[in-house]
Amino acid sequence: MTIYLLCFALFLVGLYGVLTKRDIVKIILSIGIMGYATNLFLVFVGYKSGAIYPILSEGKCIQPMVDPLPQALVLTSIVIELGTTALLVSLAIKLFQKYSTFDITKIRRLSG
Template sequence: MILYLLCFLLFLIGLYGVITRRNVIKIVIGLVFMEFSVFLLLVLVGYVEGGEAPILDETIVSGPFVDPLPQAMVLTAIVIGLASNAMLLAIAIRLYKKYGTFDIRKINELKG
């Protein structure tokens, strides 16, 4: 149970970062925290108490196996997260070039 609560705490830390920080890079970091808290939860969902690795082998005949599907899902989600984070950072660098600052209070051309 404590692990699930820690996941939730990580999610809240990320959300706090996204909402309160003014620096573009810190917002990106907050977003990454949120993403990874959900990945952690996804891995925990597949965990089985005392489960074996789900590999076909002579030594492991029966018994509870951990669920391999969430692990595959997490890997896929990490790859997607990589792409979107690379995209975010590329945009952040270009924002810095155009505005000369990372402060989102000064990046406010679009309003209304």
């Protein structure tokens, strides 16, 4: 149970960062932290203590195995997050070229 709460705390750290930070880079990092917490939670879902890896080979008897599906999901979601982060960073570079600042409060030509 504690481990789930810690994972949730990590998620909230990320959410707090997204909501309160003014620096664009810090916002991108906070989104990353939220993603890590979610991936961690997915791995926890499939984990069983004392279980083995789910490959049945010769000379191995059947015993409790960890769930392999969440691991596959996490791999996919890590790749997706890599893409999101790369896109956000490239947008941040472009924003810096246009506005020459990383402060989100100064980047506001759109309003109303």
